[in-house]
Amino acid sequence: MKFTDGYWQTLPGVTVQRPRAVDEVVLGERTLTAYAGTGRLATRGDTLNHPLITITLDSPAEGVLGVTIEHHQGGVDPGPAFALADAAPHVVVAGPTDDDPRASLTTGNLTARVSTTGEWALDVEVDGRVVTGATSRGVGVITDAEGRPFVREQLGLGVGDHVYGLGERFTPFVKNGQTVDIWNADGGTSSEQSYKNVPFYLTDAGYGVFVDHPGHVSFEIGSEVVSRTQFSVAGQRLRYYVIAGPDPKDVLRRYTALTGRPAAVPDWSYGLWLSTSFTTDYDEATVLSFIDGMAERGLPLSVFHFDCFWMRKFHWCDFVWDPATFPDPEGLLARLHERDLQVCVWINPYIAQRSHLFAEGAELGYLVKRADGSVWQWDMWQAGMGLVDFTNPKATAWFKGKLRALLDMGVDCFKTDFGERIPTDVVWHDGSDPERMHNYYTHLYNKAVFELLEEVRGEGEAVLFARSATAGGQQFPVHWGGDCESTFVSMAESLRGGLSLASSGFGYWSHDIGGFEGTPDPAVFKRWLAFGLLSSHSRLHGSSSYRVPWAFDDESVKVTQRFTELKLSLMPYLSAVGREAHTDGLPVMRPLFLEFPGDPGAATVDTQYALGPSLLVAPVFTADGDVDVYVPEGEWTSLLDGSTVHGPRWHRQRHGFDSLPVLVRPGTLLPVGARTDRPDYDHADGVTLRVFGLADGAEARTTVRGEAGDVEFVARRSGATVTVEATGAVPATWSVASALGTATAAQGARAELTLPA
Structure with a gap:
């Protein structure tokens, strides 16, 4: 949100109060608190009729600086709040010295220094080097033209600093110059909206920043003030964390230790997933024909997914199989298991009015209500749908009980779709602030389903295919990129979204091979196959058309076989990289700046990625096979044909549909498995x-x-x-x-x- 008209003036009706004069800095055992007036404090009379801004520094973990900016402190916080770890690290708080008039707080390799006189100023050092900071001009207690209060901070950007992350965003990968609103929306992959909004950004300057606010956070990244990253929230209080590197991987390790590490996923989940697609016509015979067709063509398949219409139309979600198309669901699931397949079914947290669960949930008080006590409803997506209130423990248990019946029947995992269309004109069971619950709802939704899977299947065997998320949602993998078009342009924007999500603490990511909307031409489908089967997780899924490879051409079948078998042979390596996501919070698919932080040529690359620490993958976004690939320093070897290329430099190559640049880092010992028919061996x-x-x-x-x-x-x-x-x-x-x-x-x-x- 912008508050200024250019650099010098505020927008009409906007007032900004800034910490112009530090009155006192109080040193606690583990905290440092500054009190600053918003005007000069030359006389006692200057203390009258002016706000006082309180800024407190602390540390919840080594190398993590907490900063709280407050105006009025008497408010009530109804929640929700992010569940954050507090490691109670060793903290050193020190006052001014003869050599330095500033006070300081040190945690690990991070030191924050603040002014004790004059205008407020904050410098943040990592390993003794100033990486960012704030001035009195950046901090603001603001009232807009409608009388609404906000708190703002601006942190400095250095020359050449790049900003990444803020969730799964499909806009340019480097966020400098952008306005980003942290507000979950069902906007597809072709807009500035995002299914997965995370108020955390990562830089290549030695630090990251996490804003501890689950609701709407507005970021201006080198946009309102081109030399600063600004973030603001509504209300009287803003809390954020500066997280030290110096390496971007160090920042991600610390950030995911604070907000939660991704769970370990089962090896079978790395195999190929095949879907019914969304609005296509399908029944048991169709499903079995797809599965048998894959087997007949030598295409290894690990998971079969039933999308929405496994249930009756207008009944989503009642978790009842449509008897017209699936008269014997238990028998069908057993037959799929006999074919050594895992089974996934589509769900969402919305209850259509025609579903028998609507009346049951409404009577029990398990659906979200309006202020007058009526059930909140609308007709978008499903006619008369309500929304499960996951702030009510009994409603959560009720919802999990309905899913448990499916697990008992033979379902193995769930695609947890939606979770973004969450209203703010409602009353939550636990009294949560509706504005904050809008983004946080998806966390409670996916948490409930994931916990159920762990209860039934065991730790390490639970896996979702989730669309929406916010900070901390990385604990409940896997996430996929949402609704994309079936074009090369959309394939590239999907990759940008995945790299942005990887920069936000998420360890695993997938996308709809071939695109979701429309039907890809064979060239798009084959190029997307290679990309999808060299991603963390791989799924064939569409909207109105099937994604079985033989529906395109014979070469698509061969490309599917080649890259599925390649991925399965790499399972000794991929499984180890996945464990690193679980233990260290580092993503399986990595932006190049993350893996090569000292290489300026890698800082802005968004058309390729590192698959773990040792492989570099450059998807081909053209029908003719032309691709530009950036190669970091050293002699890299093609995994597919043994040829070598040298870096650091760009190379232009041409690849057939059965190939793409998959380069192995020099000095690598790459484990290649003995099997190409399944991932779990x-x-x-x-x-x-x-x-x-x-x-x-x-x-x-x-x-x-x-x-x-x-x-x-x-x-x-x-x-x-x-x-x-x-x-x-x-x-x-x-x-x-x-x-x-x-x-x-x-x-x-x-x-x-x-x-x-």
Whole structure:
């Protein structure tokens, strides 16, 4: 939200009070509090009839600075609030010295220094270097032309600093110059709206910022003031955190430790998911024909998904199978399990008036109400729909009970669609602020479903396919990109959204291969197949047309097989990268700036990504196969054909539909699995360790999880000889190979390979 008319003036009717004079700085044991008047304090009379702004510094975790800016402190906070960890770190609070008139608070490698006299000023240092800061001109207690109160902060941007994140955004990847409103909306992938709004941004300047407000937060990133990032919230209080790096990965580790790490996902979820699509005609015979067709063509399939019309029209959601199309759901689910498939079904938190659950939920008081006590309803999406009130523990238990019946029937996971269309003219059971609940609702919705899956299936076996989220939602994976068009342009905007979400603490991400709206032409579909099957999670899904590969052309079948088998062979590597998302909060699909923070050429790249630390993937967004790929420093090797390219520089290449740039980082020991028919196998048994670009005298490591436990492989090169040693649960069969495929079998826990001349 903009409050100014240019740099010098405010907009008509807007007043801005700023901390012009620091009256006192109080040093606590773990806090530092500054009291600043909004006018000069030369005489006692200057203390009359002026606001006092209170700014408090603290630290909930090492390397994380909490800043609270307050005007009036007597308000009541009805919630909701983000659930944040408090690690009670060691904090050092110090007063002014002869050399420095400022007070300071130090937590880990972050130090905040504040002025103790004159106008308010804040400098934030990471490892002794100032990375950002605030001035009295940036802090503001504001009243707009309608008399509404706001609190604003502005943090400085340095020359060349880039800002990323703020949720899954499909606008330009680098957020500098943009206005971003944190407000969940069902806007598709072709607008500035977002399904997943996260009030956290990540920079390549050594820090990130998280605004601790679950409702509407307005960001002006180098837009209202081009040298600052501004954020504002309605009300009398603003709390935010500056999170130290210096590496962007360090920021993400600390941010996800604060807001929650992604859960571990089961290996089967990495396989190919196939959907009925949305409004297509389908019944049991259609479903089985799709599944049998995949098997007949040698296309490995892991999950089958039933979209909305598994239920009767106008009844969503009553969780009752449509008897006209699925007369024997238990038998059908059993037959799918016999084919070794997991089953996913579509749900949302909306209850149509025609559903028998509407009357039941209304009578029990489990649906969201208006101020007059009536059930909130509208006709968008489903006729007369109501909304489950997840702030009511009994309503949550009721909803989970309906889903439990489906799990008992044989359903394995849920696509938790929607969760963005949340009204603000309602009263919540627990008294939550409707404005704050608008974004936070999706968190309660996905949390309820994910917890149920963990209760029934066990920890590590729960997985969603979720569309909406806010901060902390990364704990309930997986998320997909929403409704995209079936075009190359939309394919690229989907990738931008995924990279933006990865910059916001989310570990796993997917998208509709081929696009959702419309029907892709075969070229778009085949290029999207390669991209989708080299993503964290892979799903064939559309709106009004099927996405079975043979519906396009024979080559689509071959491309599906090639890249599905490639992904399944990479499971020893992908599973390990997924565990890193769970333990460290680092995404599986990584923007290049995250993996190569010292490379200025990588800072703005949004058409490719690092798949974990060792692979670089550049999707092809053209029918003719022309693609520009940025290659970071070193000699990189194509995983598909063994050719090499050097960086740092851009390369233009041309690829057929069965290819794209998949480059292996120099110095990589890449584990390749022995199976290409499924993702959930013993990844250590028969694994091949492929050595790429290992320098003489250097070593490379990787860990593979097998059924008997973890095994660590270490490769060391001396001259033309590479020695690989295995420790831990060493498999009976494994081998080592060069980048060109020359292999030697292992002998116990040790293998040697002579590199080709």
